Amino acid sequence: MAIRYELKGHLALIDANIPYAGLSPIVEVLTSAEFEAMKTIPEEAKEALREIQHAESSFIEVFSNFTLGSFAVPAKCDTKLASTCLIPSDPDLFAFYMDRESLVFVDDGTFAADILAELGKSGIMRRMTTAHCLYMFFKNLMVDDLVWLGKLEDSMESMEEEMLANQSKSTTTVIMGYRRLSMRFLTYYQQLASMASILADNENKILPKEEADAFDHASAMADRLVDRAETVNEYSGQLRELYQTRIDLRQNAIMQILTVVTVLFAPLTLITGWFGMNLEVIPGLQWAPMWALLLALFVISTIALLAVFQRKSFLQKIVK
Template identity: 40%
Template sequence: MAHKYVLKDRLEAVPADTPVAEGTPVAEVLTSKEFVDLSFGTQDMQQSLRNLATVENTYLDVFPSFLIGSFAVPNKNHVLGSPLCFAFYLDKTNLIFLDEEGTSARLLDAIASGGVMKEPTVAHCLFEFMKLLIKNDLSYLAQIEDRMEDVEEAILDHNTDAESKSMLVFRRKLLRIDTYYQQLVDMASGIAENENKLLTHEESRLFLVLVRQAERLLKRSQTLKEYSLQLRELYQTQIDIRQNDTMQFFTVITTLFAPLTLITSWFGMNFANMPGLDWEWGYPAIIVACLVLVALELLYFRKKKWL
């Protein structure tokens, strides 16, 4: 269903069939079919915009008298799933979103309910729209960091098996988010450059502010991505420590029984004149010697803290 908004001193929702005076700034949210029925712009532009509506990339293309682009916003409830995809068209008086899922309408409704806009222009409306896209992202990244800290504590508590999958999920999520912020920075920078002189100086400055906000989020996501690598290294370190402890245990056991193996090998030789073979206390004496030898080894290993 089409949504229509008129910019006066604020963004105001109006019925989709409401006529507006020529030159009045208007924002609209349309499905691909509604956009075709509107017969807006050239056929090439319409086809490009329809293609962008389903592209899973945040992208901007600059033309002499208008801008078109696409958004692929990660769904914070399911980052590894399909992103929220929609396209936009911007000229001097029109801001049109091609959106099959209604995400754009929800954001424009939020702008409309927010009160008076500083500048009632479609470029300023797009700026406010993009601001809302990243409004709570810093808190979201903080939540990811908190969960990563929980994983770190679990690893240090030797609960490595339970946290292996969690680290992989964090890594994949942060890669998705990092890519989104990089593309968003590129888009905001391209709009701020104002190559086709579509924006005023003040509007270009606003998008520079947006660039800085997106760059801070990008740096934050990159920091968390590095943190995920550190978690992976910590996890591998704990695995190595457990393996070393196991190898140390088997080494101690092997060393403990090495002298006994020597004794049994020595007295297992079949020499007729071997001393002690005819001694009635020979067998008990060897048993006592072996026990004493094991006890001395255990005392030595414990003193060296090998046990």
């Protein structure tokens, strides 16, 4: 269902079913079918929007009399529940069309409508123009993301502390989930920065200079988020390396245990192998006290080897 706002003093919701006859700029949210049915939209714009609307990337294209683009906003998980960050979720996909008189969001969901409703309730728009509305829309997309990225990093720090204390039950799946999530948002912020930079260039001159300059600020906001997301992504890589190191240390400890056990039983293996041969000429084979002597040799060799291991701190490492 179409939603329409009039930019007249504030972002005012008006009836979208009545043909608009006012002079103020308007902002609309339409479905794909409703956008296709609009007669005031150039066919060139409709064709271009069909190609980019469902692409899972944020993109902008500048034409002589209008600008259009698409958004692919990744979903934010609950950073307190690592399991929610592992479930792959589709991004919110929608597009926009903007000329000097109108700004149209093409969204088959509710994402764009929800953001515009927030802007309408907040009353923070200083200028009633389509370009300023799009600028505020950009800012709203990024407004709480620095805080969320910080919480995401805190969640990974908690996992790191648990791993160092040998209390973590994390798996490669959990760690790679964080890595994929941080990479997804890094790409998203890079695309937002590029979109805002293109709008600031104002190649088709449909934006007033003051509005075009505002998108430089939006580009700077996105660049800060890019830097933060890169830090989080690098940290996720360090977390994976730490996890791999813990696995390697655990495997080394197991191999050390097997080595110690093998060495301890080596004398007994040698003795049993020697006297287990099917020969009658082996010295001492018929001597009755031989078994006691062999047992004593085994005990002495075992104690000697344990003393050597203790001196080399092998046993302490195994216990740890």
